[in-house]
Amino acid sequence: MTTRSEVMTLKTEPFAVNFGPVHPSTHGVFRMRAVLDGEVVLDIEPVFGYLHRGVEKLAEERTFTGFIPLTDRLDYISSMSNGLAYVLAAEKLAGIKVPERAEYIRVIMAELQRIANHCIAVGAFLNDCGAFFTPFLYLFREREKIIDLFEMVSGQRLTYNYMRIGGVSQDLPEEFLPALRKFVDQMARFIEEYDFFLKQNEVLLARARGVGILSQETAINCGISGPVLRASGAAWDLRKADPYSIYNRFDFDIPVGATGDSYDRYRVRVEEIRQSLRIIRQAMEQIPGGPVMADVPRPLHPPTGEAYAHIESPKGELGFYLVSDGSIAPYRCHVRPTSLINLTALREMVRGWKVADMIIIFGSIDITMGEVDR
């Protein structure tokens, strides 16, 4: 017979649990091997590779232009930004100058994409917090309007294949700018309403504030970029720090967080939606007429050499490193994977927190597996 004192001294031991690869909280085919002590996370080991398609190798078998559709499949939540980063690298390599109108179109698309991405990031994060699907659905409704705009210019709803080396694939249709103006006004009203409901929401504050703090020092040492880095207090945004395209012509602020907790990461994204709307408003005012495509030789033979171009994608620094041997295909194409590098500090961030907090911390980083595994 077990006595009471024997029960009290019951031995416990840590055990390993797999989260994913197929699990709603992991936002894709990501697997976390977590070692738990009861409900407390002692350690995790991220396991990758379930969506590895060898994109970098595939690039070597394609022409420089032929690789553009594959970039859409990296971070498929924000395909426009991927295309932009790639064509900037190819243009740097080949020394191509892009027409003014195309630069403005690119900025408008990249900022719309940022809003669409943050709609998903914020919505999914609130989902993880337990606000099950109500805020997510409202944000999805708004994202749908952006997708309609993208469909108007590219004919696609997810993999746009719109950016081209030397410009964009086609000019804006006549009805685009009026529709965009309508969207921007309406989105500005929506985000105020949304923020009003959630900014001081007690459940959100209780679940996210102070949870998963990432210090600025660790963030920088881990090479973390984007909203995650800025939430930790570093005002590092490539649109300001290393302006590409025509970003130096626009007036906008870089939102930063104070403590680097999950709540700050959420706040930075909401604020970035406002700033993107500001940029789009200015771009709509300034956009000139003219061609949308430079005179690019076909097929394109960039001279022998190497180039790296990076952009501030919605998730952080997205870059392409291209090496040309003078042929029509890249000799080497490397993607600087924002999502993979942003996961570097995950282990430190979740240690010591409960399982439910681990889900929130992971959700607040905002990754896409297509870009992690490539």
Add this chain to the structure above:
Amino acid sequence: MTIALSGKDVAGRIEKSLPGAVVESGTGYIIVKGDSLPAVARLLKETPELDFDYLNYITAVDYFDFFEVIYQLTSLAHNHSLVVKARCPDRRSPSLPSVVSIWQGADFQERELYDLMGISFEGHPNMKRIFLWEGFDGHPLRKDYLK
């Protein structure tokens, strides 16, 4: 605008404390000896005027005769950048010292290079394949697969 530092200036500075570490230098890049990579990395990070605290990315290219490993560095405070390269001529078992202890961001990327390019990084705390499974034959990003 991020300013690409002159490789010659940086090389001169490194040469003072680590003679013979830099093999070649040019506009915006230096090529260092594999063995002296950690010492150079530490110097680049800890010299206040250079202050390369941010490792953008690591990648490698297979040039048949050697593997070139590329480290893109940025200083967030000074907003300048530098590319550091190291070469491994050994095709059978190429290896370089790891820089994870200097920039933690190298962790997954060095594993990726080990997995896809077959370059092992000595001193990495967890040097195993990251995307492909253990036992996969070969390293896909090498130029071994000719048409």
